Amino acid sequence: MHLFGHRVKNYLTSIKNSNLQKLVTHVNELEKIVDAQEKHSYEIEQMVEQKKMEKLFNKLVEARKRFNEAICYLEDST
Numbered sequence: 001m002h003l004f005g006h007r008v009k010n011y012l013t014s015i016k017n018s019n020l021q022k023l024v025t026h027v028n029e030l031e032k033i034v035d036a037q038e039k040h041s042y043e044i045e046q047m048v049e050q051k052k053m054e055k056l057f058n059k060l061v062e063a064r065k066r067f068n069e070a071i072c073y074l075e076d077s078t
Helices: 003-077
Strands: none
Touching: none
């Protein structure tokens, strides 16, 4: 192969390697973004679940309070 042919081949290889490196860097950055979004989504899901549990607990406490009031009312009326 002539000197010109080697230079062209080397140039094309360097462009290919440069583009490949840019692509790898871009993919890595996108993976970081996706990971951060997944973490944020998980945190929100956990927060929602915690709020649900708090509401259920508050309903349970309220039901227990009403039950005790009803028992006291029945005891007082007898």
